[in-house]
Amino acid sequence: MDDKGDAKPAGSDPAAQWAGLWQGFAESSRQMAEAWSGSMGPFMLARLMEKPAGFSAGNEMSETIEKMAQGPRLADFWDIDRKLALVFGAWMEMRQKLASYNAVTSAPWAEASKRFFDAMSAAGGGNKELPHWREAFAKWSEISNEELIRNQRSDGFLQAQKELLQAGVKLRSRQDEVAEAASAMFGLPSRKDFDEVTRQLTELRREVRALGRRANGQGEAQP
Amino acid sequence: MSDESQTSRFLSEIAANTGKLVKATQLFGQTRDEDVTIGTTPKHLVMRRDKVELFRYEPLAAATATTPVLVAYGLIGRYTMADLQPDRSLVRSLLSKGLDLWLIDWGQPGRTERWLTIDDYVDDYIDAAVDRIRHDTGHDKVTLLGICEGGVFTTCYAALHPDKVKNLVITITPIDFHADTKDTAAHHGFLNIWTRSLDPEDIDRLVDTYGVLPGEFMSSVFSMMTPMRSLTKYNVDLIDVVDDEAKFMNFLRMEKWLADRPHHPGEAAKQWLKELYQENRLANGNFVLSGRTVDLKSVTAPVLNVFALDDHIIPPDCSRALGARIGSNDYTEIPLPGGHVGLFVSSKSQGKLSQSIADWLCARDGAAAGNS
Numbered sequence: 001m002d003d004k005g006d007a008k009p010a011g012s013d014p015a016a017q018w019a020g021l022w023q024g025f026a027e028s029s030r031q032m033a034e035a036w037s038g039s040m041g042p043f044m045l046a047r048l049m050e051k052p053a054g055f056s057a058g059n060e061m062s063e064t065i066e067k068m069a070q071g072p073r074l075a076d077f078w079d080i081d082r083k084l085a086l087v088f089g090a091w092m093e094m095r096q097k098l099a100s101y102n103a104v105t106s107a108p109w110a111e112a113s114k115r116f117f118d119a120m121s122a123a124g125g126g127n128k129e130l131p132h133w134r135e136a137f138a139k140w141s142e143i144s145n146e147e148l149i150r151n152q153r154s155d156g157f158l159q160a161q162k163e164l165l166q167a168g169v170k171l172r173s174r175q176d177e178v179a180e181a182a183s184a185m186f187g188l189p190s191r192k193d194f195d196e197v198t199r200q201l202t203e204l205r206r207e208v209r210a211l212g213r214r215a216n217g218q219g220e221a222q223p
Numbered sequence: 224m225s226d227e228s229q230t231s232r233f234l235s236e237i238a239a240n241t242g243k244l245v246k247a248t249q250l251f252g253q254t255r256d257e258d259v260t261i262g263t264t265p266k267h268l269v270m271r272r273d274k275v276e277l278f279r280y281e282p283l284a285a286a287t288a289t290t291p292v293l294v295a296y297g298l299i300g301r302y303t304m305a306d307l308q309p310d311r312s313l314v315r316s317l318l319s320k321g322l323d324l325w326l327i328d329w330g331q332p333g334r335t336e337r338w339l340t341i342d343d344y345v346d347d348y349i350d351a352a353v354d355r356i357r358h359d360t361g362h363d364k365v366t367l368l369g370i371c372e373g374g375v376f377t378t379c380y381a382a383l384h385p386d387k388v389k390n391l392v393i394t395i396t397p398i399d400f401h402a403d404t405k406d407t408a409a410h411h412g413f414l415n416i417w418t419r420s421l422d423p424e425d426i427d428r429l430v431d432t433y434g435v436l437p438g439e440f441m442s443s444v445f446s447m448m449t450p451m452r453s454l455t456k457y458n459v460d461l462i463d464v465v466d467d468e469a470k471f472m473n474f475l476r477m478e479k480w481l482a483d484r485p486h487h488p489g490e491a492a493k494q495w496l497k498e499l500y501q502e503n504r505l506a507n508g509n510f511v512l513s514g515r516t517v518d519l520k521s522v523t524a525p526v527l528n529v530f531a532l533d534d535h536i537i538p539p540d541c542s543r544a545l546g547a548r549i550g551s552n553d554y555t556e557i558p559l560p561g562g563h564v565g566l567f568v569s570s571k572s573q574g575k576l577s578q579s580i581a582d583w584l585c586a587r588d589g590a591a592a593g594n595s
Contacts, residue, residue, distance in 0.1 A: 152413055195334070
């Protein structure tokens, strides 16, 4: 146990070391955020705004698969392979759209970090007491929320999200086609069959209820 | 403060918060799903039509308004938001003020309901429920209380069947789906912007592929609208509730409601997203249900329009738009502080919402006045 007033040798207090480490980390993060904003940030953001798919350019493999699988259909073989190839192509396309989307959604964090460290530097500069973690977190949350929402309303974000949605739906649709083929192979009713049955059921129900109302007069529904 | 004391404070806070997160983990382990109850106000089943059920709530006080009130929630989320827990329940609060309350529950639509349209919901399910209430109570007309998308359904019903509607109360209901452009708050109206950014074919493909508008999909869109809240609710926010069992249970009840997000029937979702969100047909006067144009001028019953001033999902101007479009001379707007869900579940807004509705109804339909 140390006596109060005793001079502590440098490096003997783990708490002080930790605090020093934390401050060093915070400073490094601030410098990185500044470096990002000052160099690559504007370039990448500009590219994303011009062409949100910029990060997924070079989609040659999925395009080749697409061309190959969309070729002439043969009557007796290769159909299931074609469907599987289309699933693979759609999966690759979705991965690329996801990468593009992730690039767009990660952009605002750099600006949020920069603003946050500026705000903290201003709050804790000089001999001022550092803010309580709750105040610091509330500030971080407020700034990040603003930046994320600002990004969400940008054309680049909306376009990237739309393309990701389109790619995701295409993948699911092609997976369904494989499932349909498998159902047919085993003589099972498919999802399309189910949709057709429910369509007929819904229409039939409407007709029966309309007849019921007519029979009751004045369009009265039968409880 | 010295570096040493700051470091000491920093470390003690880390230790305290770590302890709270450990406690939260233990609480999660000790709590069973069946312990978290929502929608518990007593009611009984009156009618079932396909998956749709009509309930009547048990009275909690002597009648103050004579006309029965039918509550209709939307197809996005479930009615339990209006009955989350006994001390945060619009339903219970209205019952305690002497209203005769009925509820239409859409159930859990799935692929089987793929082909149902808004026409079916308005002109079949709501109409059948209204007829059943009229039959059972002997009233010629009922009061409709619509919430969010349910407010759109009840407004359409009031326009198409004015002879059966005594009063129309709508809450957090969009009427002009493009009025978000007037709202300057950056966190308002993302749903409107997002929907307009899609091509109509994207919506068709999404619905045709899944057969529904998946509930999980809508949940992710809603989470995106409050980005930091979505990132912190299972960690930092837990620190605030873990020492208070009541708050912890409130948190779990809200989570249970959020998790219970049914799929939206497919064809009805296409109408909702394309004809209303994208084309704004209701406000423009060209929304057609069952072959009839929904003319808002045909809404002649007294109308109460309640909306939340900080509603990030339905910006206030989208709701306010009703006033200028209806035919009724008796129109009241009540803007209340709070957000879309907070209006119903926050402790602050509880009294205000139910009191506003009950006062407005009693003034027009009070039992003492002998109305029928």
